[in-house]
Amino acid sequence: MTALRLGTRKSLMATTQSGHVADVLSRLTGHAVELVGVTTEGDVSRAHLAQMGGTGVFVSALRDTILSGEVDFAVHSLKDLPTGPAEGIALAAVYRRDDPRDALCGPAKLADLPHGARVGTGSPRRVAQLRALRRDLEVVPIRGNADTRLSKVTDGELDAIVLAYAGLGRIGRREAVAEVFDPDAMLPAPGQGALALECRADRADLIELLATVDDPATRAAVTAERTVLAVLEAGCSAPVGAYATVEDTTDVEQSLRLTACVVAVDGSRQVRLSASGHPERAEEVGRELAARLLAQGADQLMGERHIEPR
């Protein structure tokens, strides 16, 4: 039996999460899984990445290798996937979510940073929520992989930065964390901490095999979160947070609870709402919550975001 080829970006975060999925999958199915490093244009050129509009380039490059048959499947950070469907590609599995929270990396908790502290993040969602928590902060846009960002704190250029806690664990840098934000204080990005397994839509046998590692509760939660993003017609560059959990209400019944927010980038105002429903209705729960957010002025708040010059 030939090994399954798993296409992955070559960064430490990507190879760690791909390697973990490969191990679990081969343990559960008995199939050997081989990692195939894929260099994407976003990895080669930062300029190119900005020009092409963010993390979507990594996802499309991996999808191309799936469609061409170079690899059998790919593992992506789910929050990096565009919400729209991809032609010829199936979301074969959503892997159980890791810690979804954001973390502050630096010498002290947010409340203990000096007045006017310089805090780095490239995400409008994090910018807006940081400003809502501490109006005096100077939020500084940063790019680059997590290690590059962390070095800006060590070398004194910034007082602190915000990154996903799950990603920090994957690159072995949890010791850099001063505070993990409760979702009440900072709502994560839709899909944060979860992984997506994609393969060709015409390979039913492979889809079935990959589904071995699908986690239905995580799938329902991220479906609700991403539906909010899709209905708001917002991408990864919008100040939108969404987080859902699935809990057992009785021995046989489960309930999905979704919270989402849209925050003005200056942190001055926000709309934040919650909804619940059966996990099988995840998409409807997301759609209804998005409609309520819009009814309360979410589109106006999003319209106030800065459009970055291209």
Ligand SMILES: NCc1[nH]cc(CCC(=O)O)c1CC(=O)O
């Ligand atoms: N935007 C890049 C990205 N994509 C996934 C993660 C972290 C891991 C995850 O959320 O699954 C990160 C880094 C970060 O936001 O700090």
